[in-house]
Amino acid sequence: MDPLRPKATNGASAHVRGVDYRRRIGGGLMFGAGLLAFTTLFTPHSGKGTDEALAVMGALALLIGVLLVAWPAFAPLWATPLFVGFGTMLITLDIYTGGLQNSLSSDNQVLYLLVVFYSFYFLRGRLAVVQLVLVGGAYGFLLIDAVPVGQAAARWAVMMLTLTVAGLLVGLLNRRVELLLAELTTSARRDPLTGALNRRGLDERLTVEIARAERTTEPLTLVVADLDDLKGLNDRYGHGAGDQALELAAKVMRGGLRETDALARIGGDEFVLILPNCEPEAGLEIAQKVRARLRQLSADELQPLTMSAGAAGAPPLPLEPVELLAAADRALYRSKQEGRDRSSLAEA
CATH class of the missing domain: 3.30.70.270 (Reverse transcriptase/Diguanylate cyclase domain)
Structure with a gap:
């Protein structure tokens, strides 16, 4: 089964433009995540002994990003959610390596929004929820490692509420746009007076x-x-x-x-x-x-x-x-x- 959000039936919607388009968008985001990893490595950071792992994952992200942009079909469709999950892990490792209290690395938390936006816009509903849960677990790990439990729980709740609302809004808006485009596509093939095909x-x-x-x-x-x-x-x-x-x-x-x-x-x-x-x-x-x-x-x-x-x-x-x-x-x-x-x- 295609894990990406399916096109509307009856030729209804070209909004998501097909698998290649969606994968190229994901490839661009993956490439950006790889650049982010090396930016962290070449700037002052806490140094928790994860530099080598971050370098390997960053290089892999760059390679995957280039392949997805240049050759979207290089991997099977079922691998798409795995790529998204890999992006979440890379962002998490980047923040962990830089230190959650470090002002530069802590700002990278906002990148979880990109994971949620992509998931709720392009993936099927259940897979998008799985990605949201993965982000929640990764962010919780960062907080427990860096701040007291009480503070961690409050920050985690605020972040997850924000990500959940953002994801739902993106999904609802995308669905609404698809329905509108489906109506336009259908009307382009129908006689408005009789409802018959034109x-x-x-x-x-x-x-x-x-x-x-x-x-x-x-x-x-x-x-x-x-x-x-x-x-x-x-x-x-x-x-x-x-x-x-x-x-x-x-x-x-x-x-x-x-x-x-x-x-x-x-x-x-x-x-x-x-x-x-x-x-x-x-x-x-x-x-x-x-x-x-x-x-x-x-x-x-x-x-x-x-x-x-x-x-x-x-x-x-x-x-x-x-x-x-x-x-x-x-x-x-x-x-x-x-x-x-x-x-x-x-x-x-």
């Missing part, structure tokens, strides 16, 4: 379904349909009536679909049904039922609604999106020529 959404979904059909050798059928005389309805009763007609048509078509099917609106009054694992004849039958249901539900409206449709499927047609849409369009045109309010099957 042209961009249709192209993306059709690409997925064609790849699925090629892999499984299952049939794929497209139905292209539009409302008859929508322009006349708009002219006689206004665009509000036309919008209501489109909404009703979309509702009726959506009600006749399976969970695996999809509905798209690609023009003013033109819709496309994507029907995976559906023979062309079955697609034509679905179109007939939708037309009958639409006529029934709109019988008492100012202008009863009718719909013309054309169906095309692969096989027998080639499994190509342009070819299928064009064939379904030709079948729709034939339905229009033959008097509207009917469905036609594309010729092979």
Whole structure:
């Protein structure tokens, strides 16, 4: 399982930009921690006999940081929380080597915030909590070694409360941003009036379904349909009536679909049904039922609604999106020529 926070589904969010981006950020922080270790070594410090260990960990941090920035995939995904934990240990050793009472090294305590920020922003929730607990244990060790127990407990409580609140705020803000971006991403693929896929959404979904059909050798059928005389309805009763007609048509078509099917609106009054694992004849039958249901539900409206449709499927047609849409369009045109309010099957 990827320990990094997953992207939102349905193409919803590019906020976290992917694994490479997140690892490069972590690599930059790791490299900075390595530089910090050597800064401590080359400045006056308490000298507790841990200089060699700090030098080794600092050099390792520099190496890991360079590798993560230049080659993010050099280590498996499960190693990411280990790198974060290593950063916590390095910060702790740096403060311990410099001395918690030393003004320069004690200021390094703020770097625990970076560990918490990264964890709650990029890692999954439970792993972020594990990192917070690790920071708490490391900081507690430093305090017990340096100050009286009573003072240590008070300082530890203040620090952990600060880190916990900061982590929760980062996690909540990140979640909120992801949800907002998910809404924006979804709206970019949806028709705002009917909720159906728009042209961009249709192209993306059709690409997925064609790849699925090629892999499984299952049939794929497209139905292209539009409302008859929508322009006349708009002219006689206004665009509000036309919008209501489109909404009703979309509702009726959506009600006749399976969970695996999809509905798209690609023009003013033109819709496309994507029907995976559906023979062309079955697609034509679905179109007939939708037309009958639409006529029934709109019988008492100012202008009863009718719909013309054309169906095309692969096989027998080639499994190509342009070819299928064009064939379904030709079948729709034939339905229009033959008097509207009917469905036609594309010729092979």
